Amino acid sequence: MTFVAQHNTGFACLKLDIAAAIYAVxxxxxxxxxxxxxxxxxxxxxxxxxADLGISRSEIAATAHKAAFGV
Structure with a gap:
């Protein structure tokens, strides 16, 4: 029977963390x-x-925020 062990070094995990951080930014x-x-x-x-869109001028920033961030 043959066993193969794969070890993730700290460096490999660090590369993944950096890539995830760059993607998030x-x-x-x-x-x-x-x-x-x-x-x-x-x-x-x-x-x-x-008015045709159902948006008042005071709602522009909130509408844009909701459209871009979905919140």
Whole structure:
């Protein structure tokens, strides 16, 4: 019978942690970029267009935040 043992060294785990951290930062940046883009597009609309969407001017930031971050 043959046994194969695979050992994860601390260095391999560290590489995975760093990759996960980089991915998380990139994801947050993409979310923030989507928020800013949505915010700017909504701010460019006039009051009538916003009313057609059911959004008041005071709700623009909250609407953009919900669209980008889903919260």
């Amino acid at each position: 990139m994801q947050r940046y993409d979310d923030y970029r989507a928020y800013r883009e949505t915010l700017n597009q909504l701010r460019d609309l006039d009051d009538r267009q916003l």
